Amino acid sequence: ETVTSRLAGFHKLPMEERLAQLARMFRLTPEELQQLRGNESLEPVLANQMIENAVGTFSLPLGLGLNMQVNGRDYLVPMAVEEPSVVAAVSFAAKIVREAGGFTAEADDSMMIGQVQVTRYGDPTVASERILEHKEQILALANSFHPSMVARGGGARDVEVRVLPAPEGPRGEPLLVVHILIDTQEAMGANLINTVAEGVAPLIEQITGGKVYLRILSNLADRRLARAMCRIPLAQLADFKMPGEEIAEGIAQASRFAQADPYRAATHNKGVMNGIDSVAIATGQDWRAIEAGAHAFACRRGQYRPLSTWHLEEGHLVGRIELPMALGTVGGPIKVHPGVQMSLKLMRTTSVRELAMVFAAVGLAQNFAALRALGSVGIQKGHMALHARCVAVTAGARGHWVEKIANLLVKAGHVKVEKARELLASLPP
Numbered sequence: 001e002t003v004t005s006r007l008a009g010f011h012k013l014p015m016e017e018r019l020a021q022l023a024r025m026f027r028l029t030p031e032e033l034q035q036l037r038g039n040e041s042l043e044p045v046l047a048n049q050m051i052e053n054a055v056g057t058f059s060l061p062l063g064l065g066l067n068m069q070v071n072g073r074d075y076l077v078p079m080a081v082e083e084p085s086v087v088a089a090v091s092f093a094a095k096i097v098r099e100a101g102g103f104t105a106e107a108d109d110s111m112m113i114g115q116v117q118v119t120r121y122g123d124p125t126v127a128s129e130r131i132l133e134h135k136e137q138i139l140a141l142a143n144s145f146h147p148s149m150v151a152r153g154g155g156a157r158d159v160e161v162r163v164l165p166a167p168e169g170p171r172g173e174p175l176l177v178v179h180i181l182i183d184t185q186e187a188m189g190a191n192l193i194n195t196v197a198e199g200v201a202p203l204i205e206q207i208t209g210g211k212v213y214l215r216i217l218s219n220l221a222d223r224r225l226a227r228a229m230c231r232i233p234l235a236q237l238a239d240f241k242m243p244g245e246e247i248a249e250g251i252a253q254a255s256r257f258a259q260a261d262p263y264r265a266a267t268h269n270k271g272v273m274n275g276i277d278s279v280a281i282a283t284g285q286d287w288r289a290i291e292a293g294a295h296a297f298a299c300r301r302g303q304y305r306p307l308s309t310w311h312l313e314e315g316h317l318v319g320r321i322e323l324p325m326a327l328g329t330v331g332g333p334i335k336v337h338p339g340v341q342m343s344l345k346l347m348r349t350t351s352v353r354e355l356a357m358v359f360a361a362v363g364l365a366q367n368f369a370a371l372r373a374l375g376s377v378g379i380q381k382g383h384m385a386l387h388a389r390c391v392a393v394t395a396g397a398r399g400h401w402v403e404k405i406a407n408l409l410v411k412a413g414h415v416k417v418e419k420a421r422e423l424l425a426s427l428p429p
């Protein structure tokens with residue numbers, strides 16, 4: 001079978017049949033299948049090498065986001081997440097977008113920022129000028145710490161100086177911050193950047209006569225953005241017995257709300273990150289770094305704003321997302337964790353930029369699914385049906401009873417653990 005993300009009926013199959021389908025599609029070995037099942041995805045020995053004081057491993061469900069098409073290519077999106085409805089939402093949204101031609105996306109080069117904080121430098125203008133005069137020397141020193149990165153086409157590219165007002169007011173020394181811009185290629189780059197930032201600090205002290213304190217990367221990776229967009233004909237949005245225009249209007253109104261109000265923008269972006277974090281965890285990314293970058297970027301103009309926007313344009317609903325995407329296909333746990341290797345195999349991305357484009361599209365898909373429901377019938381109806389299964393398990397239901405109790409809860413319009421217990425107790429023994 002050729003790889004397609006359009007796996008009709010996949011969600012209705014028993015898990016073993018889903019795995020069999022994947023095994024055929026990707027020619028998976030029995031060991032790889034076992035890894036997907038998760039039973040042996042991270043051995044205790046490895047866990048013990050990864051972090052300190054390890055006492056075991058911790059599991060999350062792994063699901064596949066379906067129907068995803070970005071720049072004309074199909075992607076099965078591995079998502080590790082505990083929250084019901086995230087995988088369904090991405091798959092559902094991607095299906096609609098796919099019918100409208102799929103997502104288009106792009107991503108910047110892997111340009112990361114290393115920061116060096118300089119103090120007691122004297123006059124800020126003089127110090128800034130001196131640093132910039134020595135730019136080539138700083139870049140050469142920076143690159144000497146990582147010749148292999150230069151050999152692969154990456155490395156330190158530029159030096160910038162920022163003078164920031166003292167937080168304690170005009171009587172404090174302004175902050176002098178040197179940025180080293182480094183292309184980290186296929187790596188997220190944190191370790192490499194930190195090495196470079198620490199490495200060039202003595203030279204910066206020498207140039208400015210000042211004293212350096214912090215030397216570390218910035219997670220506001222705004223030189224490494226990913227963008228995705230989609231364009232859906234209004235007619236295609238018709239649902240809930242409403243015309244497409246009305247659904248689209250609800251989504252555009254939701255977008256306006258988030259642009260004007262940080263209280264709404266926070267929740268809007270939480271939804272975006274539902275999708276992005278899930279695929280980040282499944283593919284071994286530092287999702288705290290992605291989160292930090294996303295929220296700082298959302299606030300870059302002084303007010304916290306949505307990472308994605310929606311508006312109506314010539315009979316279409318147009319969605320756009322842009323956010324920092326500091327990902328890696330090497331480094332960190334990526335080559336260590338066998339589950340991560342499996343996820344990347346399913347993704348079939350061949351570069352970190354391609355991965356970033358899919359991440360952006362997943363964020364936009366997740367957001368579309370949420371706003372479509374929020375701007376029309378509300379999310380509780382769909383969400384509760386999925387949440388009901390979790391409630392049934394919490395109440396003690398197991399096996400085929402989970403689905404049955406969940407259905408009864410939804411039918412009763414009362415998705416509560418108490419109600420589930422009551423239903424369980426009323427079952428024949």
Ligand code: NDP
Nearest residue numbers: 148149184185186187188189190191192286289330331332
């Ligand atoms: P690594 O330290 O594992 O470095 C990646 C290394 O992979 C590179 O330095 C390079 O080493 C090698 N490599 C092989 N092939 C390539 C390629 N094609 N492109 C680029 N590098 C390649 O990982 P990172 O530096 O990416 O650091 C990521 C980790 O740092 C994450 O796990 C994160 O949790 C952690 N971290 C995050 C921080 C933050 O976000 N604030 C702070 C500190 C750490 P070589 O050239 O020698 O082959």
